[in-house]
Amino acid sequence: xxxxxxxxxxxxxxxxxxxxxxxxxxxxxxxxxxxxxxxxxxxxxxxxxxxxxxxxxxxxxxxxxxxxxxxxxxxxxxxxxxxxxxxxxxxxxxxxxxxxxxxxxxxxxxxxxxxxxxxxxxxxxxxxxxxxxxxxxxxxxxxxxxxxxxxxxxxxxxxxxxxxxxxxxxxxxxxxxxxxxxxxxxxxxxxxxxxxxx
Numbered sequence: 001x002x003x004x005x006x007x008x009x010x011x012x013x014x015x016x017x018x019x020x021x022x023x024x025x026x027x028x029x030x031x032x033x034x035x036x037x038x039x040x041x042x043x044x045x046x047x048x049x050x051x052x053x054x055x056x057x058x059x060x061x062x063x064x065x066x067x068x069x070x071x072x073x074x075x076x077x078x079x080x081x082x083x084x085x086x087x088x089x090x091x092x093x094x095x096x097x098x099x100x101x102x103x104x105x106x107x108x109x110x111x112x113x114x115x116x117x118x119x120x121x122x123x124x125x126x127x128x129x130x131x132x133x134x135x136x137x138x139x140x141x142x143x144x145x146x147x148x149x150x151x152x153x154x155x156x157x158x159x160x161x162x163x164x165x166x167x168x169x170x171x172x173x174x175x176x177x178x179x180x181x182x183x184x185x186x187x188x189x190x191x192x193x194x195x196x197x198x
Contacts (some may be wrong), residue, residue, distance in 0.1 A: 005030060009073040016064055024064075028057050031074065034149050035081050041147035042085050043128045052088060056081045075157035078148050082140065082158065130180040138173035141166055 008026065015023035035056055039049035059080050067076050131142055144155045145166075155166050 006073070010069065013064060013067065013069070013073070016061070021061075024057075024061050027060075027073075031077060032057070034074075035077070038078065038081055038143060038148035039085065041128060041131060041143045043132060052081070052084055056084055059084070072154050072157050074148075074150055075154040078144055078150055078154070079158045081148070082144070126181060127177075130177050133180065134173055134176060138169050138176065141169040142173045142177070145170060 008030065012023045012027050016027075032053060035053050036049055039052045044052065056077070060077055063080070067073065131139055134142060140159060141155060144150045144158055145152070150158065152163055152166050152170075155161075156163055159166070161169075
């Protein structure tokens with residue numbers, strides 16, 4: 001799959017550089033979901049994440065001439081995404097979080113499916129919060145590997161590290177995340193049925 005994507009990337013890039021701007025659309029379609037997941041890993045809401053994704057692809061399109069053919073396109077693209085997220089430095093306000101909490105609570109009152117959905121959202125938020133507490137060098141590796149779905153080799157290119165350094169950071173990050181999530185789970189008040197107490 002990766003080799004096929006790499007060949008498709010190369011063909012589309014050549015067409016764009018030759019003047020066919022429509023050839024950029026398949027590139028967007030191949031990577032939009034992964035870039036969006038990467039943006040969400042930074043705890044951006046849907047609108048913020050969509051704005052960053054749009055900005056990333058716009059910048060990628062404008063900078064395509066600087067892409068070195070033969071290099072990994074996903075590594076180059078996610079380096080742009082990482083830079084945009086760093087410069088954006090977006091944080092949701094506590095008021096926005098309160099509104100989301102109230103909305104989740106209201107949804108939980110609507111029935112078992114809504115409760116299950118609220119619990120899944122809680123777990124996803126717990127993972128994002130735990131990732132946000134990682135040291136920067138571990139967090140960036142986790143975000144690129146798990147949320148952007150880059151390979152270890154691609155992560156090395158984005159971050160300018162060796163494979164052993166990336167693997168070591170992933171190992172330490174997994175260990176820390178496991179510990180953080182286990183303590184989060186054990187500290188959470190539970191209801192009689194094992195669900196989260198309201």
